[in-house]
Amino acid sequence: MSHIKFDDSKVKKFVHDNEVPEMQAMVDAANTELREGTGAGADFRGWINLPTDYNKAEFARIKKAAEKIRKDSDVLVVIGIGGSYLGAKMAIDFLNGSYYNSKPKENRRGVQVVFAGNSLSASYLNELEEFLGDRDFSVNVISKSGTTTEPSIAFRIFKDKLIKKYGKDANQRIYATTDAKRGALRKEADANGYESFIIPDDVGGRYSVLTPVGLLPIAATGADLDQLMQGAADAAKDYVSSDLEKNDAYRYAALRNILYRKGYVTELVENYEPNLRMFSEWWKQLMGESEGKDQKGIYPSSANFTTDLHSLGQYIQEGLRNLFETVVKVQNPPYNVEIPMDKENLDGLNYLKGQSMNEVNDKAYEGVVLAHNDGGVPVMTVEIPDESEYSLGYLIYFFEVAVAISGYLNGINPFNQPGVEAYKKNMFALLGKPGFEELGKKLNKELHE
Numbered sequence: 268m269s270h271i272k273f274d275d276s277k278v279k280k281f282v283h284d285n286e287v288p289e290m291q292a293m294v295d296a297a298n299t300e301l302r303e304g305t306g307a308g309a310d311f312r313g314w315i316n317l318p319t320d321y322n323k324a325e326f327a328r329i330k331k332a333a334e335k336i337r338k339d340s341d342v343l344v345v346i347g348i349g350g351s352y353l354g355a356k357m358a359i360d361f362l363n364g365s366y367y368n369s370k371p372k373e374n375r376r377g378v379q380v381v382f383a384g385n386s387l388s389a390s391y392l393n394e395l396e397e398f399l400g401d402r403d404f405s406v407n408v409i410s411k412s413g414t415t416t417e418p419s420i421a422f423r424i425f426k427d428k429l430i431k432k433y434g435k436d437a438n439q440r441i442y443a444t445t446d447a448k449r450g451a452l453r454k455e456a457d458a459n460g461y462e463s464f465i466i467p468d469d470v471g472g473r474y475s476v477l478t479p480v481g482l483l484p485i486a487a488t489g490a491d492l493d494q495l496m497q498g499a500a501d502a503a504k505d506y507v508s509s510d511l512e513k514n515d516a517y518r519y520a521a522l523r524n525i526l527y528r529k530g531y532v533t534e535l536v537e538n539y540e541p542n543l544r545m546f547s548e549w550w551k552q553l554m555g556e557s558e559g560k561d562q563k564g565i566y567p568s569s570a571n572f573t574t575d576l577h578s579l580g581q582y583i584q585e586g587l588r589n590l591f592e593t594v595v596k597v598q599n600p601p602y603n604v605e606i607p608m609d610k611e612n613l614d615g616l617n618y619l620k621g622q623s624m625n626e627v628n629d630k631a632y633e634g635v636v637l638a639h640n641d642g643g644v645p646v647m648t649v650e651i652p653d654e655s656e657y658s659l660g661y662l663i664y665f666f667e668v669a670v671a672i673s674g675y676l677n678g679i680n681p682f683n684q685p686g687v688e689a690y691k692k693n694m695f696a697l698l699g700k701p702g703f704e705e706l707g708k709k710l711n712k713e714l715h716e
């Protein structure tokens with residue numbers, strides 16, 4: 268039985284009864300493409316069986332490395348961008364809360380984890396260096412290609428810092444997560460003897476959170492990796508049927524495509540728990556890089572509730588009617604607080620006395636769903652029981668398998684990202700990278716005309 272409760276009752280107004288069954292044949296075809304490898308991008312389907320077929324020896328080595336980091340460091344600096352950043356960041360926030368790094372040591376299961384190499388901002392790096400101060404730290408540099416500019420620059424800077432602080436022992440504090448054979452990072456890891464972990468060839472960056480890419484930083488916070496993988500493994504079993512009556516991940520994929528074809532071209536993923544803010548950022552890369560191509564695709568966006576009801580709420584209620592919402596809801600958040608009685612009741616809130624904040628949050632959710640529905644916004648809800656490692660693993664797999672099916676339903680390759688190179692080439696040319704001279708001249712002319 269599914270660990271996720273998927274509620275599509277609030278799309279009924281927008282989708283006729285016949286529409287989902289009429290998608291079944293297309294979903295069957297998409298399922299065949301995905302499972303039999305007859306679809307585009309078939310070489311990148313390693314994530315399908317990853318939750319059970321992962322490298323067990325490496326998994327054990329990740330746990331050991333995390334233990335060593337917890338012993339000899341106060342902070343782990345994780346360097347990466349895109350799929351080499353978002354998965355670890357979202358999982359750490361999801362499992363530990365957004366103030367994890369500010370908690371006193373005794374309230375944390377592991378080291379503080381900070382992220383670098385996810386922008387080109389020198390000011391951000393400076394802040395990070397100030398945060399580190401003279402405390403002990405290690406670095407986990409992550410790049411599948413091993414050549415991405417942002418993490419490469421950040422790695423140079425933190426490597427230099429490590430060498431200045433620890434001399435020849437610096438190499439013992441560097442963990443490289445990269446391709447088995449290719450790329451500059453692999454070369455450097457081999458040359459300097461860094462402990463290294465492998466990103467499988469057949470798993471793309473945005474599908475890589477359950478590889479060493481996500482696992483080492485997550486383990487450094489003391490989280491239970493076995494439960495995380497178990498959740499994903501169970502989801503892999505639960506979401507294997509191509510029957511839309513039995514597979515909610517596929518049903519979600521089908522409904523997204525039905526809505527998209529009616530003009531609902533923007534999907535907002537939403538949460539009612541700030542711990543899930545970064546989950547939305549991870550989801551946006553998964554959806555956006557998978558589906559936005561060939562001049563089509565749903566635009567993935569996000570909102571954090573109830574916070575954004577006071578900023579974006581107006582637009583969602585009454586703006587252009589091209590939006591639909593997917594709420595990721597937590598049935599039992601890790602904490603609850605009772606609203607106290609106030610004798611004077613000057614704020615008029617005594618009608619809430621004795622109620623819990625989680626109840627109030629639930630009522631907000633119910634009120635919002637009904638209001639937005641009335642305003643012309645289809646809403647789907649993906650509910651997980653709690654914020655455990657198991658539920659997170661399950662949820663990750665739900666969206667991974669859903670977007671793969673959804674992409675095939677829309678006739679694109681859900682596993683490549685050719686468009687990302689365009690700006691990179693221009694940036695290299697404008698920076699004067701050897702080999703890009705001609706393009707550099709052309710762009711400089713265009714910029715100055």
Ligand SMILES: O=P(O)(O)OC[C@H]1O[C@H](O)[C@H](O)[C@@H](O)[C@@H]1O
Nearest residue numbers: 349350351410411412415472687
């Ligand atoms: O892991 P890396 O090779 O450094 O790549 C990091 C990220 O950068 C790219 O530009 C891609 O669009 C992403 O899919 C990828 O996750």
